[in-house]
Amino acid sequence: MAESAVAPGLAVQGVVVRDTPRHSAWVRVTHWTSALSFVVLVVSGIAILLAHPRLYWGETGAVGTPSLVDLPLPFVLDVPIRGPGRYLHFLSAWVSVFTGLVYVTRGLLARHFSRNLLPPRGELTLGAIRRVIGNHLRFKRSSEDELASYNVLQRLSYTGVVFVLFPLMIWTGLAMSPAVTSVFPFMVTALGGQQTARTLHFFVACALVLFLLVHVAAVCQTGFKSRMRAMVTGRGPAAKEPS
Amino acid sequence: MSLSRRKLIKAGLGAVAGVGALGAGVRLADRCGLIPANHRGIYGLSETLTYAGQRLLTKLPSMAREFDRSQISKVAPVNGKAPTTEPYQRLLAGGFADWRLSIDGMVARPSSFSLAELKGFPSRSQITHQACEEGWSFIAEWTGVPLSCVLEHVGIHPEARWVFFFTFDEWWDSVDMDDALHPQTLLAYAMNGPELPIDHGAPLRLKVARQLGYKSLKYLSRITVTDSAEGIGDGLGSSAPSAGYSWYAGI
Numbered sequence: 402m403a404e405s406a407v408a409p410g411l412a413v414q415g416v417v418v419r420d421t422p423r424h425s426a427w428v429r430v431t432h433w434t435s436a437l438s439f440v441v442l443v444v445s446g447i448a449i450l451l452a453h454p455r456l457y458w459g460e461t462g463a464v465g466t467p468s469l470v471d472l473p474l475p476f477v478l479d480v481p482i483r484g485p486g487r488y489l490h491f492l493s494a495w496v497s498v499f500t501g502l503v504y505v506t507r508g509l510l511a512r513h514f515s516r517n518l519l520p521p522r523g524e525l526t527l528g529a530i531r532r533v534i535g536n537h538l539r540f541k542r543s544s545e546d547e548l549a550s551y552n553v554l555q556r557l558s559y560t561g562v563v564f565v566l567f568p569l570m571i572w573t574g575l576a577m578s579p580a581v582t583s584v585f586p587f588m589v590t591a592l593g594g595q596q597t598a599r600t601l602h603f604f605v606a607c608a609l610v611l612f613l614l615v616h617v618a619a620v621c622q623t624g625f626k627s628r629m630r631a632m633v634t635g636r637g638p639a640a641k642e643p644s
Numbered sequence: 645m646s647l648s649r650r651k652l653i654k655a656g657l658g659a660v661a662g663v664g665a666l667g668a669g670v671r672l673a674d675r676c677g678l679i680p681a682n683h684r685g686i687y688g689l690s691e692t693l694t695y696a697g698q699r700l701l702t703k704l705p706s707m708a709r710e711f712d713r714s715q716i717s718k719v720a721p722v723n724g725k726a727p728t729t730e731p732y733q734r735l736l737a738g739g740f741a742d743w744r745l746s747i748d749g750m751v752a753r754p755s756s757f758s759l760a761e762l763k764g765f766p767s768r769s770q771i772t773h774q775a776c777e778e779g780w781s782f783i784a785e786w787t788g789v790p791l792s793c794v795l796e797h798v799g800i801h802p803e804a805r806w807v808f809f810f811t812f813d814e815w816w817d818s819v820d821m822d823d824a825l826h827p828q829t830l831l832a833y834a835m836n837g838p839e840l841p842i843d844h845g846a847p848l849r850l851k852v853a854r855q856l857g858y859k860s861l862k863y864l865s866r867i868t869v870t871d872s873a874e875g876i877g878d879g880l881g882s883s884a885p886s887a888g889y890s891w892y893a894g895i
Contacts, residue, residue, distance in 0.1 A: 449779075450779070452777075452778040452779055453776075453778045453779030453780055455779075455780075460711075460715065460773060460781070460783060461717050461773065461781045461782050461783055462780060462781060463717075463719050463720075463721045463780035463781065463782055464719075464721065464780065465719040465721065466717070466718075466719050478778070481888055483777070483778070483888070484887065484888020484889050485888060487777065487888075487889065487890065488687040488690070488691075488888075488890065489687075491690045491691070491694055491890075491895075492686065492687055492689070492690035494690075495689075495690045495693050495694075577775070577895065578698070578894060578895040579708055579773070579775065579853065579854050579855060579856065579894060579895070580698045580701070580702060580706070580854045580855065580894030580895070581698065581701065581894075582708075582709065583702065583706040583707055583708045583709070583853075583854045584701050584702060584704050584705070584706045586709050589709070590709075595773060595775060595781055596781060599779060
């Protein structure tokens with residue numbers, strides 16, 4: 402693999418350069434920063450949730466009032482995980498928000514979303530989506546085109562995570578803040594109450610965890626080593642350039 | 645890669661300018677009241693961002709939501725029990741007739757007030773939502789004297805920045821002047837109509853409507869107005885940080 406580490410510009414005649422650029426530096430840095438902050442948010446979120454693993458709908462809820470869901474988890478009040486959990490949760494939330502701002506700003510400037518993430522108009526059809534799902538279910542290896550670019554299902558899930566789920570996490574999180582809602586009451590009233598915001602915060606987090614699991618499984622299925630190398634070094638196996 | 649001397653000098657000057665600008669920014673933020681007492685350490689960074697962000701936001705009209713009487717919760721849980729200490733038990737046995745709230749520090753007229761005297765101030769009732777950091781919440785009606793009325797009466801020093809509260813159950817905490825002078829920050833003596841129940845902090849508790857429940861200390865005994873959080877306890881502005889919780893609970 403020695404030759405592949407050589408940058409294309411320095412390639413000596415006769416040496417085959419196998420790698421092609423896949424992810425630019427800002428995508429890699431923001432990817433790993435968000436990955437780390439997300440894992441910390443999930444772990445610290447669980448530490449906070451365990452103080453009261455019951456979910457409610459509406460404005461209020463407490464032990465002694467009807468709940469929406471009683472999660473099959475213990476009430477952990479005596480073990481000191483909640484305080485550190487809260488500090489970590491807000492620290493990693495800030496890291497996540499700043500990373501997201503950098504990512505979205507840079508992505509808009511570089512036209513990353515319109516070029517690489519939004520599904521091309523022709524591809525957003527039920528048939529195309531069904532074909533991708535069918536290929537996955539049959540464990541069919543991705544075509545050369547798909548290795549270099551993203552298929553319609555990937556594009557849909559990535560844009561969903563970036564533009565729907567993450568903004569929803571921030572919204573439902575801020576809707577639990579009495580100071581923020583004192584300025585913007587509609588942030589909580591539009592959701593239907595402070596406890597609804599807490600419940601939605603939990604379910605959207607579950608959706609993001611589900612995305613993470615599917616994402617990691619897909620990385621393993623298509624070649625863990627080459628995908629990791631692409632997201633760490635920025636270079637992946639040769640294929641046709643993304644159009 | 646080779647670093648030329650010019651590049652090194654440029655980078656050095658850039659770093660010095662950056663640190664200088666950061667220092668000036670922090671001093672300016674402190675003067676504008678955007679730096680919390682617990683601003684040190686790695687968590688101090690996010691605590692400061694949260695506090696500064698929300699304080700910039702609450703420069704806009706900022707009133708906690710108020711509810712209809714029909715929305716008052718039937719269940720209003722409490723954490724902790726009434727103080728078992730002798731001074732509190734003695735006051736409780738006497739129906740709080742001998743209880744007094746003292747106010748000192750950076751005030752023109754250090755004073756102490758009986759419950760009847762506090763009830764003589766203009767009163768305010770508000771039906772607000774209180775969330776515990778654990779996750780549960782309830783809506784209740786609180787009646788009391790706005791803290792701002794009492795502070796105006798004793799005359800706070802223009803340089804005062806923090807109002808500290810001490811209780812009969814060993815907790816202590818503080819709010820900045822933004823919350824201290826906010827119309828919904830009450831010294832509450834009644835809940836849902838009748839006098840404050842023992843479990844909810846009789847005879848007098850703090851109600852900070854724009855922060856989580858743990859900021860609303862129960863069993864108040866003394867108020868001190870200061871210009872610095874240093875020298876009070878561990879200097880972090882509240883007993884909450886040493887118990888693992890944030891000083892600022894506007895989340």
